[in-house]
Amino acid sequence: MKIFDTHTHVISPDPSAYPRDPIGGHQSEWSQARPVDAASLLRAIDEAGIAKAVVVQASTVYGHDNRYVVDTVRAHPTRLVGVYSIDALAPDAVERIDHWQAEGLSGFRLFTTGSTMPGQSDWLGHKHSYPAWAHAEKLGIPVCLQMTMEGLPALRSLLERFPRVRVLLDHCARPDLSDGTPFAQAEALFDIASFPGVFLKLTNRTLAAATAGKSTPRDFLEKIIDVFGAGRIAWGSNFPAAEGALPTLLTTARDVLARLPVHDQAMIFAGTAATVYPALVQAPAHV
Numbered sequence: 001m002k003i004f005d006t007h008t009h010v011i012s013p014d015p016s017a018y019p020r021d022p023i024g025g026h027q028s029e030w031s032q033a034r035p036v037d038a039a040s041l042l043r044a045i046d047e048a049g050i051a052k053a054v055v056v057q058a059s060t061v062y063g064h065d066n067r068y069v070v071d072t073v074r075a076h077p078t079r080l081v082g083v084y085s086i087d088a089l090a091p092d093a094v095e096r097i098d099h100w101q102a103e104g105l106s107g108f109r110l111f112t113t114g115s116t117m118p119g120q121s122d123w124l125g126h127k128h129s130y131p132a133w134a135h136a137e138k139l140g141i142p143v144c145l146q147m148t149m150e151g152l153p154a155l156r157s158l159l160e161r162f163p164r165v166r167v168l169l170d171h172c173a174r175p176d177l178s179d180g181t182p183f184a185q186a187e188a189l190f191d192i193a194s195f196p197g198v199f200l201k202l203t204n205r206t207l208a209a210a211t212a213g214k215s216t217p218r219d220f221l222e223k224i225i226d227v228f229g230a231g232r233i234a235w236g237s238n239f240p241a242a243e244g245a246l247p248t249l250l251t252t253a254r255d256v257l258a259r260l261p262v263h264d265q266a267m268i269f270a271g272t273a274a275t276v277y278p279a280l281v282q283a284p285a286h287v
Helices: 029-033 038-048 067-075 093-102 127-139 149-161 184-194 204-209 217-228 246-257 262-276
Strands: 004-008 052-056 080-085 108-111 143-146 167-169 198-203 233-236
Touching: 004 038, 004 198, 004 233, 004 246, 004 262, 038 052, 038 067, 038 246, 052 067, 067 080, 093 127, 127 149, 149 184, 184 217, 198 204, 198 217, 198 262, 204 246, 217 233, 217 246, 233 262, 246 262
Parallel strands: 004 052, 052 080, 080 108, 108 143, 143 167, 167 198, 198 233
Antiparallel strands: none
16 A cells, blocks of 8 residues: 655754754754654655655744755655745745745645644734735645644634635644543534545544543544545654654554555545645656
8 A cells, every 4th residue: 555654854964054943942852852864764764665755844943944855855856745834924924935835845834833832822813824825725735734722713714714725734633532432522623624625634643642541543533534534634654753663653553544444544544645745646847
């Protein structure tokens, strides 16, 4: 079965060429403890048997300086697709989107929560971000959104204004699943499925969260597939932010998804990723 990993990161060993400028003001612990550069990522995906990977800007290391993602993707255009980070509130947000798209990247990330910035930022949905969202909708640029469940009302407002935009929710928006089926605490996540442009990124972090309290990964998978459909769910390892070797992370995901119909597995492991990021199945412009 073809595998596309929708959530990997790269960290350069050369801080002079690629200075640290993390969102939140301090570099994430994972990126200091287990940094993986471009060459190491390629070795890892080869070892795991992954066909292609999406390299997502390490916002907790480089902020909105996406040059290392650009250089990584350019060096390996047949294996990697890149996602950049922007400041959606900046007056030049649209120009920055055009710049990074022209550099060969395939969508942008908005970072509204994370290890260096806990809690849900209140700027999601601010009117100053409307030009960036409108541009994404107009050009069909996917938006990778790092957020918590608390941000879903703001996202709903944005989707009502920009209904054709595609949004991929990192870690399924970090739901609390501990109450178990029918997952009442995550009801807002299921409600957002009414917007057809919303996709879920099912990472190993989410699979771990699905083991908390009364929850089981099997019950959670059954619920999200019933609500969203496998065609709106894409697997991502979160390597190397997630602890463990990439082959091990993939094996864990395979084991959890093994009971699903083969078609659903194929969509979650590759088909949905290709829908969100068509560059995964398109020939690179320059090789």
